Amino acid sequence: MSDIPTHARAIPFDEDGMIATDVPCIKCGYNLRGLDEGRVCPECGTAVGRSLRGDFLKYCDPDxxxxxxxxxxxxxxxxxxxxxGGLITGALTRQSVAPPALFQGFILLLSIVPLIGYWRLTAPDPAATADQGITARRLVRVTQVLGFGLGFLTNTEILAxxxxxxxxVGVLSGVNLVVFFFAVLIYLRRMxxxxxNTKLASSCQTIMWGWVILALAGIGGAIVAETLGSSGSGMGAGEAILCSTIIATPIFLILSLILALxxxxxxxxEAKLARATWAAGIARPIAAI
Ligand SMILES: [Zn+2]
Known part of the structure; x- marks a missing residue:
């Protein structure tokens, strides 16, 4: 089964290139027969291509x-x-200069930047028809807001x-991070x-499972190290696994950043393509029906 949201049906066109069959608009159900594929639905403004070709971004609202x-x-x-911020905080802490409250507050304030980013990334599709991905999309938003709140509790003296x-708060932050992690990669894969772009979609999956394996190896290594350590065996397999996951982490971070780019x-x-399709659709006069 393919996940690509195509509408697999052959659409007949008349000699003028207009749709020669009854095709409902995927948003409002308006009959698109007689319309140009490059136009938008005269009822709701959804690109006709989206109803004909599939739920692709290039047929969505360019904004x-x-x-x-x-x-x-x-x-x-x-x-x-x-x-x-982390580097500066680390440097200040190493030099036994406790990070000033003002600086901490500033960093906390700046942590709103990624929150805005995830909010924009998961903006609801104004012409959403199928709810595919909606759960992942909403989960990203919920976990981001929750994570922001939990981060605030962790980084202030409230719970001292x-x-x-x-x-x-620590346990909740961990669970929240795991849910967010899966939600955002599932959402990005669907987008x-x-x-x-099946290559990008499978890269999302590769990165997701790569992090899972890395995390599991890290946890496994830590458990083994702890068990052996308490029995006095010193350096062993556990530490070796733990070390390799620590080395692999920055590599995975870089791969994740490349994927994001x-x-x-x-x-x-796609936004540019959508703008071209959309503008073309609106610029043309609506044919008499
Ligand atoms: Zn419509």
Whole structure:
């Protein structure tokens, strides 16, 4: 079964290139017979191509596709800010200069940048018909907001001294991160299939399972190291596994960033195509029906 959202049916066109059969608009059901494929539905403004060819991004609202593409810019900026912020915090901590509250507050404030990015990336398709991907899309939003709140609790002194609450926040943050991780990669894979770019879609899957294997190896290594360590065996298989996962992590981070860059470019290209289709559709006069 293919995940590509094509509408597999042959559409007959008349000698003028107009649709010569009854085709309902996928959004409003309007009969598109007699219309040009490059136009938009006169009732709801959905590109006719979307009803004819499939639920592809190039037939979607160009502003929406543009918003989705720009989400990845915000996310990338957020990663850069987080990285620099982390380095500065690390340096200050190493020099036994506790990061000033003002600086911490600033970093916390900047963590809103990736949140905006994920919000834009998962903007709802204004002409959504099939709800495919909606769960993943919503989950990305919910886990991002929850993660922002949990991050706030972790990075401020609110929970200082309340061990149980701190532990609970830690567990919740972990579960939230796992749910977010799967949701965002499933969502991105489905969006890649709407380009349609099967290579990018399978890259999303590869990165997803790569991280899962890496995380499982890390956890396994830590457990083995802990078990052997407590029995006094010192360096062993556990540490070796743990070390290799630590080495592999930056490699996976770079691969993930490359994937994000490729997706950003692909979505931006689709936004451009959508703009061309959309504008062409609106510019042409609507034929008398
Ligand atoms: Zn319509």
């Amino acid at each position: 929406w596709v543009g918003t989705v593409a720009s989400g990845l810019n915000w996310i990338m900026a957020g990663i850069a800010i987080g990285f620099v 001294g309340q061990e149980l609450a701190e532990e609970l 890649a299939l709407r380009i349609p 490729r997706l950003r470019r692909a979505f931006a290209d």
